[in-house]
Amino acid sequence: MDSHTKESSLQRTFSIVKPDAVRKGHTGGILAMIEAAGFRIAAIKKLSISKPQAAGFYAVHAARPFFESLTTFMSSGPIYVMVLEKENAIADLRKLMGATNPANAEEGTIRKKFAGSIEENSIHGSDAEETAKFEIGYFFAGYELE
Ligand code: GDP
Numbered sequence: 001m002d003s004h005t006k007e008s009s010l011q012r013t014f015s016i017v018k019p020d021a022v023r024k025g026h027t028g029g030i031l032a033m034i035e036a037a038g039f040r041i042a043a044i045k046k047l048s049i050s051k052p053q054a055a056g057f058y059a060v061h062a063a064r065p066f067f068e069s070l071t072t073f074m075s076s077g078p079i080y081v082m083v084l085e086k087e088n089a090i091a092d093l094r095k096l097m098g099a100t101n102p103a104n105a106e107e108g109t110i111r112k113k114f115a116g117s118i119e120e121n122s123i124h125g126s127d128a129e130e131t132a133k134f135e136i137g138y139f140f141a142g143y144e145l146e
Contacts, residue, residue, distance in 0.1 A: 009087050010085055010086065010087060010089075011085070011086065011087065011088060011089040011090060011129075012042065012083055012084065012085050012089060012132060012136065013083075013084050013085075013089040013090045013093050013125060013126045013132045014081070014082070014083055014084075014124075014125070014126045014131075014132050014135035014136045014139070015034070015081075015082050015083075015084055015093060015123060015124060015125050015126075016079050016080065016081050016082075016123065016124035017030050017031075017079060017080040017082075017122070017123060018073075018074065018079060018120070018121065018122055018123060018124060019073065019074065019076045019077035019078065019079055019120075020073075020115075020116055020120035020121075020122055021114055021115075021122040021123065022046075022077060022078050022079060022080065023077055024114070026114045026122065027080055029113070029114065030110055030114060030122065030123060031080075033096065033110055033113075034084060034093075034096070034110075037086075037092065037096050038086050038092075039084040039085065039086045039089065039092075039093070040084070040085045040086065041082055041083075041084060042082075042083040042084065042085045042145055042146060043082060043083040043140055043144050043145050043146070044080055044081070044082040044083075045080070045081060045082075045139075045144075046078055046079070046080050047078065047079065047081065048075070048077065048078050048079070049074065049075050049079065050075055051071050051072065051075045053075070054070070054071040054074035054075045055067075055071045056138070057074070057135070057138055058070060058071060058074070066119065069119060070119060073119055073120060081139045081140075083136055083140060083145060090125070090126055090127070090128065090129065090132055093125040093126075094125050094127065095109075096109060096110055096125075097109060097110050097111055097123050097125050098110060098111035098112050098115075099111065100118060100121060101118040101121075102115035102116070102117070102118070102121055102122075103118075110122060110123050111123065
């Protein structure tokens, strides 16, 4: 495999350290697990989002009964948004995150270790290539990515 082929197999995904984890001081622990799993942090920034901004991000969930609560939660405090890079990044991050409901999350996953509830579950990760593209573009301009 030449270097060009190798480089082209890298994939990017989008992730958020959610407000519950930032509040509890778990940002460092979560980033350590992400880096230990082989991801490169291509971009990261801390910010707070408004409820309408959270609603725009989670627009696909607008019809869900928990949408109101989810957007209130996501705008309740600072978050870290980031772009993560590795081979098979999207699927591998989902695996490292664990199940949406931490009660069902496997040992060794971020949600098993840090999440408090099905809503306050510490981390977001894109679920598909199209989603990753939308989510990276929602929070990052091209010049912020290296
Ligand atoms: P994810 O891909 O594992 O993050 O899960 P989903 O895409 O299904 O849901 C998006 C986010 O909505 C989750 O990470 C939770 O924060 C929240 N969420 C999902 N299901 C529920 C639920 O049944 N109740 C509540 N309150 N929040 C939920």
